[in-house]
Amino acid sequence: MTDLLIIGAGLTGLFAACTAARAGLNVRVIAQGAGTTHWHAGTIDLLGYLPDGRQPVANWMQALGRLPPAHPYRLLGAASIANALDAFQQLAAAAGLPYERAAASIDSPGPSAPSQPIDREDDSRGHFTDIAPGRNGQLISPVGAGRPVFLAPQAQLAASLEDERPFLIIGFNGMTDFYPALIAENLRRQGRAARSASLPLSRLTSRRDHNTIQLARLLDQPAAQEKLIEMVSEAAASGERIGLPAVLGLKLHTRLLAKLNQASSARDRRKTPPGSPLQPSFSLFEIPTLPPSVPGMRLDASLRAQLTRLRVRVEIGMKVCGVRASGRRIEWIETETGSRPLRHTARNYLLATGGILGGGIRGDRCGRVKETVFDLPLTAPQTRSQWLRPLFLDKRGHPVFQGGVPVDTRFRPLGRDGAPVYDNLWAAGSVLAHTDPIRERSREGIAIATGFAAAHSVAKGQ
Amino acid sequence: MKRIQTEILVIGGGATGTGVAWDAALRGFQTVLVEKRDLTHGTTGRYHGLLHSGARYVLKDADSAVECIRENRILRRTHTHCIEDTGGFFIVTPEDEDDYPDRFAAACLRLDIPCDEIPASTALRREPLLNPRISRVFELPDAAADSFLAAHATAQAARQAGALLLPYHELTGLHLSGGDGNRAVSAAAVLNTVTGEELRIDADLVINAAGAWCGQVAALAAVEVNMMLGKGVMLATNARLTNTVINRCKMPGDGDILVPIHTVSVIGTTDQQVSDPENLSIEQWEIDLMLTEGDKLVPGLSRSRILRAWAGVRPLYHEPPPSHDSIHRPAPHPNRRASQLEASPASPASRDATRALALLDHRQRDGLSGFITITGGKWTTFRLMAESAVDAACAQLGVTRPCRTAETPVPGVEQGHYWLGHRLDEVESENQQSDLICECELVTRAMLEGAAQRNPTVTLDDLRRDVRLGMGPCQGGFCTYRAVGVLHQLRSDETAYDSGDWKVAHMQSPAHHHRDGPPADGGPAEHAPAAVPNPRRQSPAIDPSASVSQPNLLLRDFLQERWKGVVPILWGDQLRQERLDELIYLSILNADHLPADEGQSPLSEFYRSGFSYPGSRLT
Ligand SMILES: Cc1cc2nc3c(=O)[nH]c(=O)nc-3n(C[C@H](O)[C@H](O)[C@H](O)COP(=O)(O)OP(=O)(O)OC[C@H]3O[C@@H](n4cnc5c(N)ncnc54)[C@H](O)[C@@H]3O)c2cc1C
Numbered sequence A: 001m002t003d004l005l006i007i008g009a010g011l012t013g014l015f016a017a018c019t020a021a022r023a024g025l026n027v028r029v030i031a032q033g034a035g036t037t038h039w040h041a042g043t044i045d046l047l048g049y050l051p052d053g054r055q056p057v058a059n060w061m062q063a064l065g066r067l068p069p070a071h072p073y074r075l076l077g078a079a080s081i082a083n084a085l086d087a088f089q090q091l092a093a094a095a096g097l098p099y100e101r102a103a104a105s106i107d108s109p110g111p112s113a114p115s116q117p118i119d120r121e122d123d124s125r126g127h128f129t130d131i132a133p134g135r136n137g138q139l140i141s142p143v144g145a146g147r148p149v150f151l152a153p154q155a156q157l158a159a160s161l162e163d164e165r166p167f168l169i170i171g172f173n174g175m176t177d178f179y180p181a182l183i184a185e186n187l188r189r190q191g192r193a194a195r196s197a198s199l200p201l202s203r204l205t206s207r208r209d210h211n212t213i214q215l216a217r218l219l220d221q222p223a224a225q226e227k228l229i230e231m232v233s234e235a236a237a238s239g240e241r242i243g244l245p246a247v248l249g250l251k252l253h254t255r256l257l258a259k260l261n262q263a264s265s266a267r268d269r270r271k272t273p274p275g276s277p278l279q280p281s282f283s284l285f286e287i288p289t290l291p292p293s294v295p296g297m298r299l300d301a302s303l304r305a306q307l308t309r310l311r312v313r314v315e316i317g318m319k320v321c322g323v324r325a326s327g328r329r330i331e332w333i334e335t336e337t338g339s340r341p342l343r344h345t346a347r348n349y350l351l352a353t354g355g356i357l358g359g360g361i362r363g364d365r366c367g368r369v370k371e372t373v374f375d376l377p378l379t380a381p382q383t384r385s386q387w388l389r390p391l392f393l394d395k396r397g398h399p400v401f402q403g404g405v406p407v408d409t410r411f412r413p414l415g416r417d418g419a420p421v422y423d424n425l426w427a428a429g430s431v432l433a434h435t436d437p438i439r440e441r442s443r444e445g446i447a448i449a450t451g452f453a454a455a456h457s458v459a460k461g462q
Numbered sequence B: 001m002k003r004i005q006t007e008i009l010v011i012g013g014g015a016t017g018t019g020v021a022w023d024a025a026l027r028g029f030q031t032v033l034v035e036k037r038d039l040t041h042g043t044t045g046r047y048h049g050l051l052h053s054g055a056r057y058v059l060k061d062a063d064s065a066v067e068c069i070r071e072n073r074i075l076r077r078t079h080t081h082c083i084e085d086t087g088g089f090f091i092v093t094p095e096d097e098d099d100y101p102d103r104f105a106a107a108c109l110r111l112d113i114p115c116d117e118i119p120a121s122t123a124l125r126r127e128p129l130l131n132p133r134i135s136r137v138f139e140l141p142d143a144a145a146d147s148f149l150a151a152h153a154t155a156q157a158a159r160q161a162g163a164l165l166l167p168y169h170e171l172t173g174l175h176l177s178g179g180d181g182n183r184a185v186s187a188a189a190v191l192n193t194v195t196g197e198e199l200r201i202d203a204d205l206v207i208n209a210a211g212a213w214c215g216q217v218a219a220l221a222a223v224e225v226n227m228m229l230g231k232g233v234m235l236a237t238n239a240r241l242t243n244t245v246i247n248r249c250k251m252p253g254d255g256d257i258l259v260p261i262h263t264v265s266v267i268g269t270t271d272q273q274v275s276d277p278e279n280l281s282i283e284q285w286e287i288d289l290m291l292t293e294g295d296k297l298v299p300g301l302s303r304s305r306i307l308r309a310w311a312g313v314r315p316l317y318h319e320p321p322p323s324h325d326s327i328h329r330p331a332p333h334p335n336r337r338a339s340q341l342e343a344s345p346a347s348p349a350s351r352d353a354t355r356a357l358a359l360l361d362h363r364q365r366d367g368l369s370g371f372i373t374i375t376g377g378k379w380t381t382f383r384l385m386a387e388s389a390v391d392a393a394c395a396q397l398g399v400t401r402p403c404r405t406a407e408t409p410v411p412g413v414e415q416g417h418y419w420l421g422h423r424l425d426e427v428e429s430e431n432q433q434s435d436l437i438c439e440c441e442l443v444t445r446a447m448l449e450g451a452a453q454r455n456p457t458v459t460l461d462d463l464r465r466d467v468r469l470g471m472g473p474c475q476g477g478f479c480t481y482r483a484v485g486v487l488h489q490l491r492s493d494e495t496a497y498d499s500g501d502w503k504v505a506h507m508q509s510p511a512h513h514h515r516d517g518p519p520a521d522g523g524p525a526e527h528a529p530a531a532v533p534n535p536r537r538q539s540p541a542i543d544p545s546a547s548v549s550q551p552n553l554l555l556r557d558f559l560q561e562r563w564k565g566v567v568p569i570l571w572g573d574q575l576r577q578e579r580l581d582e583l584i585y586l587s588i589l590n591a592d593h594l595p596a597d598e599g600q601s602p603l604s605e606f607y608r609s610g611f612s613y614p615g616s617r618l619t
Helices: A009-024 A058-065 A074-075 A078-094 A101-105 A153-159 A179-191 A212-218 A222-235 A253-271 A296-308 A443-460 B015-026 B061-076 B100-110 B119-128 B147-160 B211-220 B284-295 B321-326 B336-340 B360-364 B382-397 B421-427 B445-454 B460-467 B479-492 B510-518 B551-570 B570-588 B606-608
Strands: A002-007 A027-032 A099-101 A137-140 A146-151 A151-153 A166-171 A194-199 A241-245 A284-287 A313-316 A320-326 A329-335 A342-344 A346-351 A361-363 A370-372 A425-427 B001-010 B029-034 B090-093 B117-118 B134-138 B143-145 B163-168 B170-175 B186-193 B198-208 B229-237 B245-248 B257-261 B264-269 B272-276 B306-317 B359-360 B371-376 B436-438 B525-527
Touching: A002 A009, A002 B445, A009 A443, A009 B117, A074 A078, A074 A443, A074 B163, A078 A099, A078 A151, A078 A296, A078 A443, A099 A101, A099 A153, A101 A151, A101 B264, A101 B479, A137 A153, A146 B284, A151 A153, A151 A296, A153 A241, A153 A284, A166 A179, A166 A222, A179 A194, A179 B479, A179 B551, A194 A222, A212 A296, A222 A253, A241 B264, A253 A284, A296 A313, A313 B245, A320 B001, A346 A443, A361 B163, A361 B570, A370 B525, A425 A443, A425 B100, A443 B360, A443 B382, B001 B015, B015 B147, B015 B198, B015 B371, B015 B382, B029 B170, B029 B198, B061 B143, B061 B382, B090 B119, B090 B551, B100 B134, B117 B119, B143 B186, B143 B257, B147 B163, B163 B336, B170 B211, B198 B211, B198 B382, B211 B229, B211 B371, B264 B284, B272 B606, B284 B551, B306 B551, B359 B360, B359 B382, B360 B371, B421 B510, B436 B445, B436 B479, B445 B460, B460 B479, B460 B551, B551 B606
Parallel strands: A002 A027, A002 A346, A027 A313, A166 A194, A166 A241, A241 A284, A346 A425, B001 B029, B001 B198, B029 B163, B090 B245, B198 B371
Antiparallel strands: A099 A151, A137 A146, A194 B525, A320 A329, A329 A342, A361 A370, B090 B134, B117 B134, B170 B186, B186 B198, B229 B264, B229 B272, B229 B306, B245 B257, B257 B264, B359 B371
16 A cells, blocks of 8 residues: 655755655655756745745745744744755766755865765765855856755856856857857846857757757767867967856766866866966856756756656656545545546645646636645635736735645645645645745755655654 | 027827827928927827727717727728727626617617627637626727827828927917907917927917816917816736727726737726826726726736836826817717717716717807817717817818818828737847847837937837837846847937938838848947937937937936836835846946936936825825
8 A cells, every 4th residue: 555645846846755665664655746946946946035035045944934834944943844856966966966065165276076976975175164054156048147945956156146157158159048148248237257158069969959858868978078178268368267058968967067177177177277276177057947957857857766766656647636524534536547537545644736836836817726636725815806916026916826725734734724734645845835936946845845845744644 | 599480389199199190281381390298298198009890989978989990990090000809798797787789789770880799608619718608799980090100101191291299398378369359379489398488479379289288378379278187007917818909888987998018918907087198197096907907808808917007197187067068069960969878977987977079160160260179089089089179270261172081091001900919029020039139029120220310218208109119028128228238229320311301101110120220240340439429410409419418318318217117016025026137237237326417408307206196105
């Protein structure tokens, strides 16, 4: 019998599945679609902005107290969030996709650093301790703004805006999803030295499909990698940090990154006049792009690979169409098939279907906002005139996107009476109430921390 | 202050104004046109998209019907590529059955509007989504027309004939000369709304083609023109529901026309009398009414995904009875007396106001020479409106120069009628899939660059009107960022260009731009830090660097512009789509925290205001 059936295969569902499986539970994941991980930047955003806040949050741990009392982070507390993040970092490192503190990047030295994935456990240099816990970093967005990020994949670390070194932003002619001159201009407006260059794609490939995924697949090939290294070395000047669109391979990007870094440090040694200090070599980074996002796809693939190792099945294309509850227990759920509905039975169910973007919540023309699987009570305003604000970029966000499923401290959905609706139903991620993960830049933080907590709540109850 | 001298000054860059500039320039007049925003920013760019056969008005407004069918025939020749020859059905739904259909068919016959009754079953085979309970169907030469493209083509024709077009130039005052008996308009004060520069234009004659703003413009000459403004709301579905224009066969009412335009269908409209031409608010009941009425044409329409809602304001004119003599109609048609068939009430509501054109010769009407107002009418009749206005101008200026527009095709007609697949066909045959900036509307990078280089571009919305950027299901989700990037790149490049050359005939054609454009891979190009815009040729129209240094403003403006039109219809999948746009612009780009960009464009405030929408009672 399945101990935990997770509905939703986004970061929340997949990370909760890993957590629960490691805790010894028998876990399955079903989902209608592949989740939204591969739409996002591949960074772990913890808390970038407070509701109403104009300034980015410098340290999320210190900012927790300014969130609404029912915010999922307030239910968890800083320590359990940190635990969840630790677990995530271990998992990612084990999967060959190490994540590090975005604020730490300026302190991460050593010529060998980029050449091999850093495993947190054998990290003896202890550079994590140098940085205040909870401090966010600022990485570069594809329009050149700062992105408040807590953890980033190795490939994005050198983008840190805290670092004073000049930028060279390199794009490719003909690529529609990356504009180096625009990024460089906005960096200059923030007082950074930055210039841009465009490389001809024709030297890399004769294909004419230049989307991010095609380019990433191309750059998994050694021949294209060599060419790219050559071109980048030609374009760069000594001491520059080089930002490229996040297309450096879907499978082998850490290797390409290491080679590019080696080439650039070799070049720096050549070009640096004798006597002047050596430039740090960790000088090349990826800038995320519009969806589909290669860093997001890498993260998704790594988690899936871990789940395969943990013998957890992830089944996509499963749309829930029926639910049976008796009393305070969910008995089973059914998913659509070409013929009769398929029934799934489990001891516990975790709702990780996401918010309006993921499809876990839907608003209709009459102003009803509904949770799509169990029709759970939501905090969302049930009148269309209360959904949206006149300004798209209003810093306060749009109320319809802020509604969700209220939960208790164990992450069980609450009824109108304030008590859990079911004893064996749990909820985590963007479907939760009292948070607007996109406005707050807390999507991954919410996913990881609440997915982790909910999985542990289930495990404790077993 | 800069001074320009011209013979004819045209106010307004909608269909009518560009038509007047074209006509006047073709007749050899030195012509200048001023438009306070982009061309077609007014009602012309907010209309329903129908080239009328006239049938809609046969029983209610026969003058207008006659004007429409006449112009329908002409525009198919002069503006072929702006028209998709969809044909039109007038359908009798169960609600419509009385004697209207028979009277309708008889009136069409009388007014020489080709009208064939076809079996309902035949109509349903051609349009299977139509209401299966229709009892009778009439087929008429209605068609779908792209008013953006048509105005640009007309503008190019006008420019080729020597006219000077000045978008983003607002008329702020009119100078009057002479005293009682010989009062005349002699010059205009004009403000460049991008640079803030003032301009004086001395003109022999001013033609007021300011649409719904005609009353305001006339007031600058101390003349009273009481416009009757009718606001109408329309909704676009995310796919074409029919390939034929559908009208209900009944007295014109709300929500009884469905027009296939490019990739979407548009249901409309309402008709609410308003006093302010800038009142473009959209009310909950208007959305509900369009969906309810739409279901009567295509059952289930109300459940389809709605992409957007917008409103336009009809520039209708109803001259009070006493001064009736001074309303000039074009030369009498054989059917001129048709108007007597159904008399209109003395002070009708805007739904009942005539759609026939109104020419006000202020010399005769008000004793003010050098000033003519041309208003009323339809998009369909803009050429005729221009003709009668310039005829009147000739009379005032004491010259006889015949109108030539009816025989003069505008640039681009050689492309033939628009057809739905033309962009896809060209994109595929030219292998341009990877150059798409806007996948929804199949806008390539070269099309965007061409549009930005060939007519003044101050906001991305200007490019939307040029090439349909951001008009599809994602409503700018992906292309806003890309367009900003492309524009920024283009404007920091050295290449000199003249954004006022108006070579826009092939603006909508991916293939043409591809052949025209520069090679995709030009070798490694380095961009030095360019704080100062590069020197470039300046068109007289506008300072093309106006938004160069403000890519972030371009971005924010267009996001807000798109938001304004989706808020009223956000639910279901379209609501979800907007959440994806939030993910892109907030989480990935952090566009709400871009550096140092507190500036405003001439349109920023317009995009932010006028929310009385169902979706937003919040502040
Ligand atoms: C809802 C709706 C649906 C319609 N559907 C159809 C249809 O399907 N078919 C059809 O044939 N007709 C249709 N019409 C009618 C048609 O759209 C209008 O008759 C036509 O577009 C009017 O064009 P115009 O050039 O006279 O006015 P506009 O397009 O409004 O042009 C006037 C211009 O003057 C400018 N202006 C104003 N003040 C100043 C100033 N001080 N200085 C400089 N410029 C100034 C404005 O910015 C504006 O661009 C519809 C109208 C509405 C409202």
